[in-house]
Amino acid sequence: MALSGVEIFKLLPKTNCKKCGFPTCLAFAMALAQGKTELAKCPDVSEESKRVLGEASAPPIRTFFLGTSEKAVKLGGETVLFRHDKKFFNPCVYAVNVKDTLSNDELNEKIEEVLTSEIDRVGQKLRVDAISIEFASGNSSQYESAVKLISQKAPDTAIILNCKDPSAAEVAVRTIADKKPLLYCANEGNTGAMTNIAKTHKIPLGVYAKGLSELSVLTEKIKGMGVEDLVIDSGAEKAKDMLELNTQIRRSALKKNFKPLGYPIINFVLREDPIFETCVAGIAAAKYASIIVLSSIEKWKNLALFTLRQNIYTDPQVPMQVEQKIYKIGEPTVNSPLLITTNFSLTYFMVSGEVENSKVPAYLAVMDCEGLSVLTAWAAGKFTAGKIVQFIKDSGVENQISHRELIIPGQVAILSGAIEDKLEGWKITVGPREANGIPTFLKSRPA
Amino acid sequence: MSYVIPKETYSGNVLSLEFGKAPKSVKIGGENTLPFLSFEGSIPNKPVIAYEIQDITPDDWPDTVKAQYAFCSDNPVKWAQHCQNKLKAQAISLRLIGTHPDRGDRSAGDVAKIVKDVLSAVDVPLIILGSNHIEKDASVLVAAAEAASGYNCIIGKAQEGNYKTVVAAALAHKHKLIAMSELDINLAKQLNILITQMGFDKERLLTDPMCSALGYGLEYTYSVMERIRLAAIMQNDVTMQPPIVGDVGMYVWKVKETFASESDVSQWGSIEERGVAWEAVTAIAMLIAGTNLLIMRHPKAVETVRKTIEELV
Missing domain, CATH: 3.20.20.20 (Dihydropteroate synthase-like)
Structure with a gap:
């Protein structure tokens, strides 16, 4: 069983010399118990204590x-x-x-x-x-x-x-x-x-x-x-x-x-x-x-x-992310539609999968929002009109397509006016709210 | 130091549920231990796999799985009989995808006839699913529940946006019911509570926390299911004790790995086995996380998962 902070404290020199960087031996012991520092930081610990603490602090599964x-x-x-x-x-x-x-x-x-x-x-x-x-x-x-x-x-x-x-x-x-x-x-x-x-x-x-x-x-x-x-x-x-x-x-x-x-x-x-x-x-x-x-x-x-x-x-606390770039789905031409979404891997997989299902070749602009989904990224101020405009301009997509129409997720329909104001010459179209609406949406557009 | 088996003591159990009609009725759930850990509890019923069939020809399924049913998939009755008689299905899951507004918008009246025809053609238990269109499902499932009255089917899926209507239909015609929420243990719990508050017995309920395919969010489904099971078994949370459904096929057979051709992605190997393995491995992960009832498509995947279940009990 791992030792508690107090048990560790009993094995330390109790000199409060601060050489370990902590104000007291007790503070150092508490940090050790939580795995936040290592015993080697204490220059004066006895060999016997090292042995006892070493055994107790060895990871439960050898590495x-x-x-x-x-x-x-x-x-x-x-x-x-x-x-x-x-x-x-x-x-x-x-x-x-x-x-x-x-x-x-x-x-x-x-x-x-x-x-x-x-x-x-x-x-x-x-x-x-x-x-x-x-x-x-x-x-x-x-x-x-x-x-x-x-x-x-x-x-x-x-x-x-x-x-x-x-x-x-x-x-x-x-x-x-x-x-x-x-x-x-x-x-x-x-x-x-x-x-x-x-x-x-x-x-x-x-x-x-x-x-x-x-x-x-x-x-x-x-x-x-x-x-x-x-x-x-x-x-x-x-x-x-x-x-x-x-x-x-x-x-x-x-x-x-x-x-x-x-x-x-x-x-x-x-x-x-x-x-x-x-x-x-x-x-x-x-x-x-x-x-x-x-x-x-x-x-x-x-x-x-x-x-x-x-x-x-996968770390359950860190969203999986995909790389920010313009993804080609199918074999898009200069006239193919351009959609935008965020770089949460699940969002990307769902959206790209549905675009693929539509069989309509398209460009998918995936924007780095630190792995957040569309609505969360919008709420966190990472998927805003200003940032979208910047991304579209920097991405070079303007050289890949001849039209100037951007399809944004239905969840952030509210952004369409603001993007249109800032992205001169572009038309903003609001797409479906959910990814599963994409095939119908894309197929029903005039070719 | 001598070895002592580290057994846990559990206070809760998964509710057991029977659907279909004797002698072919099927029982699932009932375990009072974590998935397949029978050294510390009992597991009275094995997980069950239902073959998915549809009311319309499955044009959107990848060729490798579509080909398995090419001779019968134009007719749900023939398809159901094939699953029962040739594939030895333990249960069949009829998905009324043709009722979706984008897939033919079939009426509730049509649905009643199809459901009756299928029910009179087979005697294995039937699961009846809508098209996952919240509004349309409300009317479709009401018609289906009525048409199947007396057959003790599982109907679904009741979701936050339509559960009142769907629950009332299941209640009136004495069916079992799948409650589906989207990848969130709290939503799953809340929906179960709302449904039981309508007077629907928790012993008649199944939970679908939403499936995901291998590589496409599987880890979310996996962990939500594990947490639901832990809540049911370890914390004895009665709202989390209905058996779990894994609607595997519909999520698997639309991801690229199941249909991309070998000439496009040579590093991915044989398209035939790749698709089967994708469905089988997704199903295995769901089972290990706590699924009691799987809904699957490819016969070879079903057969392999069955074989694996036999090795797990």
Whole structure:
């Protein structure tokens, strides 16, 4: 359990020296309790206090990076059970599982799929972040060569060594130790050997046990041997067990501060039917997995899973925004209509979707209103006649169209006169109040 | 430190609701735990998926889903029979989109005939939805409720602007009712209160907090649903305990990802699977957030979500 301000205060020097920047030790303790400052700011704290406070202030779910390149991804570090309580911080990793029994051509094909998986969505670059290489051949030199090939061809992609055989794992780890692969996994039968490999090469270790009681015992044992960057697998196979055990793990870590389960979760969701696998992966993404291992990464599947992850991990308190610019919908000509709206992503998606549905090619001017919707932006003074006029003038849209007509949202009909006064030579038309009125509105206009 | 299962104690439950006529009637809701967490409560009924059909040919649906019903979608009776007999639908949702002023403006009289025809052609439970035009729905749903009298249907959707009329119709003809509000837990709660204050039993109500498609506001629907469920189960808020409806198909099959061709967006992969996955993943997110009744379109998406539900119970 986290310590209260008063409990922390008892462990401080109580000199009120102000070196930490706070007027008193008590004020510093209170700030520490709220996570607003760090213990290192106190120059005089004793080693014993450091140890006690350090343990108590460690995050409930351990946080570390998978991979070493600039594309390395942060795992763990979550603080809530429900996204609306604050937010989910570190998006789950999607990894594809490949077997070392594949031919070189097949391996190259898989690598190519991973390397070309990147998709840009609402300004974020999303991709398959890791490759899990499964030791299926039973032959450690074959495994090593597959690992070598993948790490050369996909140097920036994180690697999961999916291998329970310590001797094959040792060989493979040696080849790519500098890439800090995740070694998956230590289980009841190989704990000592696997932990030693992870410790020697300073790499994170996956831990597998059937059931959370067994898993807790194993993580404690491994921690005792000196490896702490762990990823845990509850052994769940059915979607139901995965959902229940993931929930119990997250709850134990956050609500009970139960350290043996305070680690990022890995779920293997391998299913034969790719759409079914997408569904099960979706459950893992929504409920607490940090690494999701898939058997295939078709482009449509990636798009759906990336988008779901983006939705789930969006900060509920910060509206998603799209870039301010003139968007082309369909293939507009100089005579196509020009509509304006704000840059709240939902507003943009609804409006652009309905313009698209109308099948009338058009320009959509999306104005930066700090991610507020039309009515809210207007009320907040961000979507005003003056600012709209400025935006239209600066946007250069006047060079793209030959007419001078701007369609404004029906919600802000009140602005039409003021815009017309300030935007010389332009005609302002009031569009529908709701986005779903756009198709009828656009289609009924004379071509 | 030994491991103890971190169980919660819940004080509330989701109300259970039955619709349709025996022996094919369907029951939803009734759980006293969060979605699929049966280690700390009971979940007497699985979520149910209703196939969406329409009173007019669905010209605005993307080709990949339209093609699934090309041979029957010109006739709601044939369409309903196909869903029941071939697709083994647990329930059917008839959307009277042809009543929308922009989509044919079909009269309330026409509606009564279509509803009667469909009801006499199938025996699985029926959900009857208007066209989401507040004023028009008021008259359409009154006619539909009367035509379906005695069939114990779900009708909807009652919204802030028309609930008085719609509630009265559901009350008079003993139907269940969907109350819909727009992505706001307080509005959902308020509408439920207003409806029950008219003497409509909360045991006959369903909540639709408004669905959104994957990538198009899904996170809003997801969190509103999670909060409604938490209020019902953890805080025992009786106004938040009706089962939740996820009207998935109509939101999914109009977003670009479900119809953009592979030549336009090669990086998005196969259009066929992309659309199915979009509907299935949206539905899965809704289920995980607490949905009890899904309304969906593509048979392959329905089948996959059903399979997933089987793995979740």
